[in-house]
Amino acid sequence: MATEQKMRFAPVGSGFDLPELENGVLDLWEREASFDVLRQKNSGAPRYSFIDGPITANIEAMGVHHAWGRTYKDLYQRYKAMQGFDQRWQNGFDCQGLWVEVQVERELNLNSKRDIETYGIDKFSRACRARVDRSAAAITKQSIRLGQWMDWDNSYYTYSDNNISHIWSVLKLCHEKGWLYKGHRAMPWCARCGTALAEHEMTGSYKEMTHDSLYVRFPVLAEGRGSDLAKQRASFLAWTTTPWTLPANVMLAVHPDLDYVKVRVVADGATEPELLILGAKVYAQSKWHNAEVVGTVKGRDLIGLRYAGPFDELPAGKTAAPAHKVIAWDEVGEAEGTGIVHIAPGCGAEDFALGKREDAPVLVPIDENAQFVSGFGWLEGRDARDVAHEIADDLRKRGRLFRELAYTHSYPICWRCKEEIVFRVGDEWFISMDELRPKLKEAATKVRWLPSHTGDRMQNWLDNMGDWNISRKRYWGLPLPFYTCANGHFFIIGSQNELRERAVRGLEQLQELHRPWIDKVVVSCPTCKAESVRVRETGDVWLDAGIVPFSTLNWLTDRGYWKKWFPAEFITENVEQIRLWYYSQLFFSVVLTGRAPYETVLSHEFVYDEIGDEFHKSGENFIDFPQAAERVGSDIVRWFYMRLNPADKVLFGYNVLSEVKRKLLVLWNTYAFFVTYANVDHFDPAAAVVPARERPLIDRWLLSSLHRLVRDVRGALDAYDSQTACLKMEAFWDDLSTWYVRRNRSRFWKARSERDSLAAYQTLYEALTTLIRLFAPVMPFIAEETLSLLRRGAHRGRPGTPDACRAPRRRTGPRRAILGWREDADASPEAHRRVRRERSRPRRFGQRFRAGGDRQGRAQREGDRDPRRGGGPGEGDREAGPQGARTEARQGSPARAAGARRGSLPAARRDDLGRRLRALGHRGPHLARRRARARGRTRRGRDGRARNEGHPGARARRSCARARAPPEQHAQGGGARHLGPHRAPLRRSHRARVRALRRLHKAGGAGDELHRGPP
Ligand SMILES: [Zn+2]
Ligand SMILES: [Zn+2]
DSSP states (O other), rough: OOOHHOOSSSOOOOSSSHHHHHHHHHHHHHHEEEEEEEHHHTTTSSSOBBBBOOEEESSSBTTTTTHHHHHHHHHHHHHHHHHTTOOOOOOOEOOSHHHHOOOHHHHTTSHHHHHHHHHHHHHHHHHHHHHHHHHHHHHHHHHHHHHHHOOOOEEEESSSSSEEEHHHHHHHHHHHHEEEEEEEEEEEEETTTEEEOHHHHHHHHHEEEEEEEEEEEBBBBBBGOOOGHHHHEEEEEEEOOGGGGGGGGOOOEEEEEEEEEEEEEEETTSSOOOOEEHHHHHHHOOOOOSSEEEEEEEEEETTHHHHHOTTTTTTHHHHHHHGGGEEOOOOSSSSTTSEEEEEEEGOOOHHHHHHHTTTTTOOOBBOSSSSBTTTTTGGTTTTTGGGGHHHHHHHHHHOOEEEEEEEEEEBBBTTTTBOEEEEEEEEEEEEOOOOHHHHHHHHHHHEEEEHHHHHHHHHHHHHHHHOEEEEEESSSSBOEEEEETTTTOOOOOHHHHHHHHEEOOGOOOOSSSSSTTTTOOEEEETTTTOEEEOOSSSSOOOOOOOOHHHHTTTTTTTTHHHHHHEEEEEEEEEEEGGGTTTHHHHHHHHHSSSSSSSSEEEEEEEEEEETBBBOTSSSSTOOHHHHHHHOHHHHHHHHHTTTOOSSSEEEHHHHHHHHHHHHHHHHHHHHHHHHHHHHHHOOOTSSOOOOOGOOOOHHHHHHHHHHHHHHHHHHHTTTTHHHHHHHHHHHHHHHHIIIIIHHHHHHHHSSHHHHHHHHHHHHHHHHHHHHHHHTTTHHHHHHHHHHHHHHHHTOOOOOOOOOOOOOOOSSSSOOOOOTSSSSSSOSSHHHHHHHHHHHHHHTTTTOOOOOOOOHHHHHHHHHHHOGGOOOOOHHHHHHHHHHHHHHHHHHHHHHHHHHHHHHOHHHHHHHHHHHHHHHHOOOOHHHHHHHHIIIIOOOOOHHHHHHOSSSSHHHHHHHHHHHHEEEEEOOOOOOGGGGGGGGOOOOOOHHHHHHHHHHOOOOOOOGGGGOOOOO
């Protein structure tokens, strides 16, 4: 377009179509291989080590909640890249375990382990791998859309043989240290998934449920001390919310110090009175009729009494009957139930422990699918979760049921398939934590936890966690490398190489270290050479993720490389990872190195929808990220998250995003204002700089604020505090728009002198280019677009000047991406030394934004440098010494005044402004009319329709007329009086200005609606 050829800065459309802008930038980055150039540039420089927590590759679309953590990751890596640090940029995918299996079962319409085995484990594993690969590709694409820069071709996958091999080596080490054991104990069990679950998988997996709760009579047997009671038809009254456990009852527990009452009662429908024994307090709170207390007794006096179990007639019950007795247990309370607890050691962890203490038999009533096993009569083959009513009926018929009540409580569910959990005793593999616990705690204290309470939560978790159950009875997962030979020797294969060495046969069919192929490899026992096969269990997925600081850094194969990048300086994830990924990594690292694998850990909270409900993948409220990106733009989502406190729960929705967009429009309009007028006035960023001392006070106030901003934002980002950084930047661009631009508007469109106008342009140009670089790591798309256009303008018509990134000069060729470049310096040894120096110094406020900032800051003060380089004056503040401080003190007053005035602007008025801005959208009001308004001749009260009326020609004619009118007064602080001898007439004729404006209107130039005068 001819117009564009003549304009220094590409005209800004009046709209703010962020998704379109972002897609354009993505094309640019791809075309220019910006990321590769950046890596190359920083390669060999001082290192910044970030380790990515693997995202589960089990989703088709990332939810908007994923964008929070991933933006933190991108922000800090980009920030460090802009400072020149060399990084690995490795993304990770979590690929194994129940997550994937359950999803693939759904896809294949399988619903049990039996189904999977019929289908074929090999085909099932293939399907799991295919799903992971599909999902990883989708996540990669969507993360790129988020603006995330990673070395996507080099992502790590936890299903890799390398990852598995690394875990094997640590398991072997644990065995050598004596921490690994096979335990026979009661575990939470998901019947649908057919596997036990670990403690850390249970936290948070609870759901409000209503169950049948039963009050059941356990008649006292006429043995020993019980004879008297038996004669009075006495029964213990116990209560349960899991009726399916009653057939496995072995004992009853009471608290030895509590009072129990004997109540004579005539039950509903009964004729004869009976005696019921229950907690005194519980009885006192209940309202029984036809009942009287005939005696009180301490719990300890009940201990040892024998009773008849509820299902003693069943074959299994017969084995338990001899063990039925009342035992003492300090955990018995009176808050709910009857003060007497039914104990089934085969159906619960605590019950199991009590059974062990009393040396009682353990009845395991259900199998892996929660179906009753043989020995339980009519219950055999029935699902434990479906039999509550029938058990109640059966007990009622036999006179054992006292009462049946629906009971709503918070009950554990499987975190993966959401089915309710049962408890089951089985053989599982554990890592003992007793010896490791103090070491883990100690290592965790050396980590910087952000927010700080997360450190306490980690300590709390370490205090309370039990031994780690690492085995799962599943298919697609880490194969546990445990072998027992025919002669009973147990041994562990510690690596892929060892497997090869020990293999007797089956190696030829081994395609990968997964079931079923690994199961077919027969190895020889190191002790007796007997042939041995692997146990069938797979590993906990948190083993997969925990090994990452070692497996991805080639611990086994290249220790030098590992040393270069270990430990991670920074990791960040959702706060739930305290008991998951943070913990499992800590475990591996302490076992292998004795220290934590990370230095700073930033955790963020959960994301909810706008009314505070959880996002459900299948629910109506789910917002997938690609959809949000195309609707509002990634940068808005990024800015939204980064300006939040990570410790707060987030309510996410399009309404809150439009608030963010409103804020960004303020920034965008300032940028558009600059471009519009800079083009009209042919502002040349390369023109000789007007020295700061010759600029008006308001210019110096703005520059001083800018320098403070650089210092504050850098300080905040160095401390991983993006919220402070973002809020400071927002406050700055508000001031920039509301005070600087508004107060100085006339200097841009009708300067008293060319030099005064130039000073205003230079000030605004520096503020914008610096601000953009500050927010570039948070909003890379907007930064890329605006900064590269501003810079391109700066380089036009200046042959022989290499631009900041040393790219070939092009006057009209395609745009160059700039975020891919370290702008401060090229990869020269001097640059490296500088970065290294900076890095070795303790971090503090006021450090340079860029390594070259001091030079630029000085240049700024000397007022003789090319402003094209922009200002990175953080350190300059410090070096400025007393003079700088004086300047800042002097300039404090306008800033304060500005603040005060801003405060006085009625909130309603500001909202009104924002609403109008939003309404403007693509159709900015007529530029000239806005100018007229700026002069105080506003035709207020006209609505948007009126503005858009009229022939374009007529609008242009009106614009001429208004553009000619003189300003009513000069804006405060914007005085040509500072400029003395440089007073000069406008260099362009009025006619030329009008022509330029007309062209602009045709091009739909953006306006300065925002920068109208105060009301
Ligand atoms: Zn399950
Ligand atoms: Zn052996």
